Amino acid sequence: xxxxxxxxxxxxxxxxxxxxxxxxxxxxxxxxxxxxxxxxxxxxxxxxxxxxxxxxxxxxxxxxxxxxxxxxxxxxxxxxxxxxxxxxxxxxxxxxxxxxxxxxxxxxxxxxxx
Amino acid sequence: xxxxxxxxxxxxxxxxxxxxxxxxxxxxxxxxxxxxxxxxxxxxxxxxxxxxxxxxxxxxxxxxxxxxxxxxxxxxxxxxxxxxxxxxxxxxxxxxxxxxxxxxxxxxxxxx
Numbered sequence: 489x490x491x492x493x494x495x496x497x498x499x500x501x502x503x504x505x506x507x508x509x510x511x512x513x514x515x516x517x518x519x520x521x522x523x524x525x526x527x528x529x530x531x532x533x534x535x536x537x538x539x540x541x542x543x544x545x546x547x548x549x550x551x552x553x554x555x556x557x558x559x560x561x562x563x564x565x566x567x568x569x570x571x572x573x574x575x576x577x578x579x580x581x582x583x584x585x586x587x588x589x590x591x592x593x594x595x596x597x598x599x600x601x602x
Numbered sequence: 603x604x605x606x607x608x609x610x611x612x613x614x615x616x617x618x619x620x621x622x623x624x625x626x627x628x629x630x631x632x633x634x635x636x637x638x639x640x641x642x643x644x645x646x647x648x649x650x651x652x653x654x655x656x657x658x659x660x661x662x663x664x665x666x667x668x669x670x671x672x673x674x675x676x677x678x679x680x681x682x683x684x685x686x687x688x689x690x691x692x693x694x695x696x697x698x699x700x701x702x703x704x705x706x707x708x709x710x711x712x713x714x
Contacts, residue, residue: 531705
């Protein structure tokens with residue numbers, strides 16, 4: 489069964505601290521993995537996209553890693569800011585019938601306190 | 603350059619009614635996908651439209667239907683609304699079903 493599991497479900501950190509979010513998946517065949525940031529009541533915004541051959545990709549203070557062998561990904565946020573408070577969603581796409589079908593994780597809710 | 607626009611932003615309907623949500627894709631995009639996101643959950647894929655045809659469908663009943671117009675805009679229709687249909691409905695557009703998805707801000711549907 490194609491599933492994406494994220495942990496932790498929620499996380500509270502102090503401004504300026506680092507944190508790491510986890511994503512484990514069983515989606516097959518794997519096409520790509522994206523991390524999205526979703527502010528409350530808004531649509532998700534893409535942070536990074538990784539294909540099978542990529543291990544690390546950075547976007548400013550966000551760094552995503554991918555281990556395709558263990559089917560695990562992480563999103564590391566450096567020097568957190570109050571504006572990082574949001575839900576972070578891991579999405580894994582598989583190729584099916586000529587289309588790329590996404591499977592979404594339930595997200596990690598991050599709260600950054602001053 | 604307008605991104606993905608959805609209308610209306612909020613909607614309240616009564617159980618048993620029908621609703622139509624609208625989506626205009628990002629300029630240059632030709633594929634539209636619809637998602638349902640319940641409170642505290644990740645988005646669930648409903649279906650995808652490309653070249654005015656439904657190409658892929660998630661695990662949603664036939665009460666959920668859609669349409670794509672020649673200008674690539676799309677509608678999501680839900681018949682016989684249930685309380686459980688209350689959710690944020692997201693539209694995402696992309697180019698040729700493959701490339702990066704851009705999400706709209708969603709339509710918040712409340713069924714009472």
